[in-house]
Amino acid sequence: MAPKEESYFAPLNVVLARSSIKRISVAPTVEATRSRNLIVAEHWTKRDLDRVDATTKLTYGALLEQERRIFRSLPVTPFMACTTQSLRV
Secondary structure, eight states, rough: OOOOOTTTTTHHHHHHHHSSSOOOOOOOOHHHHHHHHHHHHHHHHHHTTOBBOTOOOHHHHHHOOOOOOOOOOOOOOOOSOOOOOOOOO
C-alpha cells in the first residue's frame, strides 16, 4: 500500500493532531479590547501624572492642573480645523 500523499488541505482535526499546538486562541471581542485599553490607559495616565519634573520638583499632574486654568475652550459652533484648497492635477 502506497503512503498517503500529504496535502495543505487536510482537515483541521488532522492538522491539530499532528501539530504541537493543541488549542486555538479565540480572537477577543471588540468590547473586551475596549475595556482592556481603558484599563491600560488609566494605569499609564496615572503613572505619567505621578512622575516628578526634574526642574520644578512638581508632579506632572500638578503642572497640568496649573496649566488647565489657562486652557481656552473650543467654540460653541463647529469650525473647519484645516483650510482646504482645491487643485486641478
